[in-house]
Amino acid sequence: xxxxxxxxxxxxxxxxxxxxxxxxxxxxxxxxxxxxxxxxxxxxxxxxxxxxxxxxxxxxxxxxxxxxxxxxxxxxxxxxxxxxxxxxxxxxxxxxxxxxxxxxxxxxxxxxxxxxxxxxxxxxxxxxxxxxxxxxxxxxxxxxxxxxxxxxxxxxxxxxxxxxxxxxxxxxxxxxxxxxxxxxxxxxxxxxx
Numbered sequence: 204x205x206x207x208x209x210x211x212x213x214x215x216x217x218x219x220x221x222x223x224x225x226x227x228x229x230x231x232x233x234x235x236x237x238x239x240x241x242x243x244x245x246x247x248x249x250x251x252x253x254x255x256x257x258x259x260x261x262x263x264x265x266x267x268x269x270x271x272x273x274x275x276x277x278x279x280x281x282x283x284x285x286x287x288x289x290x291x292x293x294x295x296x297x298x299x300x301x302x303x304x305x306x307x308x309x310x311x312x313x314x315x316x317x318x319x320x321x322x323x324x325x326x327x328x329x330x331x332x333x334x335x336x337x338x339x340x341x342x343x344x345x346x347x348x349x350x351x352x353x354x355x356x357x358x359x360x361x362x363x364x365x366x367x368x369x370x371x372x373x374x375x376x377x378x379x380x381x382x383x384x385x386x387x388x389x390x391x392x393x394x395x396x
Contacts (some may be wrong), residue, residue, distance in 0.1 A: 207334040216329055220223025223325045226343055226352045229316055231292065232374030233353060234360045238267035242297065243320065244308040245353035250311035253346040260330060260338055261325050263380075274327050275393030278386055281320020285383035317349055321386060 238244050260265060267277055274312075291297060329338050352359070 204231055206291055207336050208340070209334070209337055210314065212333050212337040213340050215346070216333055216338055217344045219243050219325060219329065220322065220345045221319050221348065221371065223382075225375070225379070225382075226317070226349045226377035228371075230352065230356060231368050231375065232288070232316065233356045234368060235372075237356060239266055242262075243312065243353060243356070245310040248312040248317070249346050249350040251309050252317035252349065253342060255318040256322060256326060256342045256364055257339055258347075259318070260326050260335060261343070263323060263327055264330075270292075273393070274324060275390040277320060278324040278390035279394065281324055282383045282387035282390070284315050285379055285386065289376045289380035289383055290381065312353070317346075321382065324386070324390075331388060361396055381389055 233243065267274060288395065292327070326342075363371065
């Protein structure tokens with residue numbers, strides 16, 4: 204029985220999702236959250252992120268249509284979230300306030316850090332070009348990588364040190380800012396057509 208599994212497509216989708224999720228670039232945010240919250244539930248964050256991404260693959264476009272939001276509006280909104288996350292990283296300010304400071308699993312790690320608007324928009328666009336089974340396998344591969352990074356964030360922090368993390372945080376902040384601007388520019392035209 205042919206399920207439509209294509210390893211070349213899976214590799215391509217995995218790389219695209221890896222770049223968009225940017226879990227390596229999120230290490231400074233994860234370390235920062237762990238120092239504020241004391242604990243990150245890696246398993247819970249990874250499972251919730253996987254469920255959100257796979258669910259969005261199947262019902263994302265329908266949900267957006269149902270509430271009258273097109274993919275371009277969703278992407279523009281996502282670009283603002285990324286923009287403010289990037290500002291936090293570059294300027295060392297805190298815009299995001301945690302409602303429940305006891306844990307940092309679902310918000311902001313599973314959503315919007317891992318399964319954020321950029322990831323959701325990417326999943327919607329991948330759906331048009333690839334079989335769903337290949338996208339699901341690529342999502343699972345990325346979630347395994349995410350879990351590994353969340354679990355070893357303490358070791359990575361010790362390896363890089365405070366100054367190393369600060370430099371990486373600023374560099375990835377600029378990259379995230381550039382992604383936010385690109386996402387905004389690519390989708391803002393669609394709002395006026």
